Amino acid sequence: MISLLSGEVLWCGDGVAVIGVNGIGFEVHMTDAAIRELSGTEAPVRIHTHLAVRDGEPVLYGFLSRVEVEMFLLLISVNRVGPVLALHILSQISIPELAGAILNEDEAVLTGISGIGAKSAKRLILELRDKMKKRAALFVTGLPAGGDPVRRDAESALVALGFSQKEAVSSVDTVLRGNGPLPDIASVVKAALSLLREGS
Numbered sequence: 405m406i407s408l409l410s411g412e413v414l415w416c417g418d419g420v421a422v423i424g425v426n427g428i429g430f431e432v433h434m435t436d437a438a439i440r441e442l443s444g445t446e447a448p449v450r451i452h453t454h455l456a457v458r459d460g461e462p463v464l465y466g467f468l469s470r471v472e473v474e475m476f477l478l479l480i481s482v483n484r485v486g487p488v489l490a491l492h493i494l495s496q497i498s499i500p501e502l503a504g505a506i507l508n509e510d511e512a513v514l515t516g517i518s519g520i521g522a523k524s525a526k527r528l529i530l531e532l533r534d535k536m537k538k539r540a541a542l543f544v545t546g547l548p549a550g551g552d553p554v555r556r557d558a559e560s561a562l563v564a565l566g567f568s569q570k571e572a573v574s575s576v577d578t579v580l581r582g583n584g585p586l587p588d589i590a591s592v593v594k595a596a597l598s599l600l601r602e603g604s
Contacts, residue, residue: 406430406464409451416443419491421466423451432466433487435495437555440577441468456480456487465491475499475543482531484524492519497569498556503543506536516569555580558592567600575599 409432411425416439422429432451434442442449451466452473465487467473472494479490493502496517505513506529514525536543555576562572575596 406453406455409453409464409466410448413442413445413449419495421451423449423466430464432464433491434466435472435491437495438466438468454487458487463487471499471543474539475502478532478535479528481535482528484527489519493517496573498560499543500556501560501563501569503536506532509533518570554589554592557589558596561589561593562596562600565597571600572596 409423409425409430411423411430414422414424414429416422419433419436419439421432421434421439421442423432424430432453434451451468452470453467454465454473454476456463456465465476467476476487476490476494479485479493480487485493497505497513501513504510509529511522511525511529514520514528515522520528558576558579559569559572562575563569567575576592578599579592579595
């Protein structure tokens with residue numbers, strides 16, 4: 405089982421990064437946020453991975469922290485939730501928000517995720533609620549190491565203000581794209597709100 409890759413980012417594509425390790429390039433499927441973070445990175449990286457078999461072929465799924473791996477493994481333990489859907493979910497919602505929705509039995513938040521209908525939302529809550537309670541401190545308050553806390557917290561703040569996850573991600577991404585050192589959360593939220601109001 406391949407559980408960790410340490411090497412350099414050779415290139416990033418749509419949902420995929422290729423990590424070079426001792427002359428071998430490993431294709432790793434990752435969340436949109438992780439791909440954004442790795443794009444253009446020249447420093448060595450450490451990618452936590454999970455190896456699954458899809459259509460008879462081995463597929464590597466990669467994450468920037470062990471917390472993300474733990475959530476991914478919980479998601480794929482749910483009936484009818486495979487690795488592709490699990491990664492799709494984690495590309496659209498932050499781990500604290502996902503955990504909070506399951507713990508609070510908030511179907512509205514879950515059905516706001518593309519690919520998750522009412523039945524799937526109920527299944528996620530039913531099968532993960534008790535497991536999530538045991539790890540609440542890890543998932544609800546812990547942000548993935550190596551992740552972007554400013555981006556994640558700004559997105560969560562916008563969602564809390566009533567915007568959809570898609571709107572929050574898009575507006576925050578626009579604000580942060582091309583900037584140098586990231587500003588504070590309040591500045592990002594304020595700028596994102598301006599964008600969202602202009603578009604309404």
